[in-house]
Amino acid sequence: MLGPVQPTPYxxxxxxxxxxxxxxxxxxxxxxxxxWNSMQLGLPYLLTWIVVAFVSILVHEMGHALTARLLGYPPRIMMYHFGGLALYEPHRNYTVGKSVLITLAGPFAGFALYGLIRLSLPVLVNSGVIGGGLNPATFAVSQLLFINLWWGVLNLLPVLPLDGGQICRDVCITLSPRRGTTIAIQIGMVAAGLVAFYFFQQQRTYAAILFAFLGIQNFQELQQRRYG
Known part of the structure; x- marks a missing residue:
């Protein structure tokens, strides 16, 4: 999301x-x-967070990519500073239904990982992998649960370019081919503003800034469509 950068040799x-x-x-x-906040616990926790973020985002993008391939669209994945992208060429009988299915597969891959970890908790505790106070393993499990549940939920909000925003756009275009994208952008502006306000009220500054930025981005896109 939010614009990839060019590949590098590194x-x-x-x-x-x-x-x-x-x-x-x-x-x-x-x-x-x-x-970075995890650095307060020590470098091992920051490194653990980075690995957890990598695994979670990769699982999410693999959900998109595997579904795209199943439907006949060869995919590739790029992970960069704003997250990840599952890229594919929509051709050969591409439909709104297929688009929505591919889009939903990302968050639901994360939900599946969340469910698998939840089911595995008794085994992890009884085997001593987690529990007995804070350690990198316990931290990793807690962050995997948090990211794959709550990031997935937030990603389904109807705000472009999030997955929920893309689904909203597909539905709006189906209902109104001429104005569908504009309507989806307007919905995204309102939703982003409400979510940003909520997070500011809850003193969740990073999330508030993120959704405020998405709201501004949608507003700029709307202005561009109106005035060129």
Whole structure:
């Protein structure tokens, strides 16, 4: 989301389940900034956060990518400072239904990981992997649960370019081909403003700034569409 940067020779590249993945250098910096508060607990916790963010975002993008491939659209994944992108060319009988299915697959991959970890908690506790006070393993599990549940929920809000915003746009275009995108942008502006206000009230500054930024971005897009 929010505009990828150009690849560099220093990026990490690999293939996962036959899907090409590129992790840009800026991803690690972005993850470190996002999880910097964990540095208060020590460097091992910041490094743990970075790994957790990497795994969670990769699972999310793999959900998109595997579904796209299942529907006949060869995908690739790019991870960068603002998160990740599952890229594919929509051709050969591409429909709104397929678009929505591919979009939903990302958050629901995260929800599936959340459910798997929840089901595994008794085993993790009984085996001594977690529990007995704060340690990097316990921290990793708690952050995996938090990210894959709550980031997934927030990502489904009808705010472009989040997954929920893309679904909202698909639905709006289906109902109103001429004005659908404009309507989706307007919905995104209102939703982003309300969510930003809520997070400011709750003193969740980072989340508030993020949604305020998304609201401004939607407003600028609306102005561009109106006035060129």
């Amino acid at each position: 990026d990490l590249t690999f293939s996962l389940l036959g899907i090409p993945v590129r992790v840009m250098v800026t991803f690690w910096l972005g993850a470190a900034v996002l999880g």
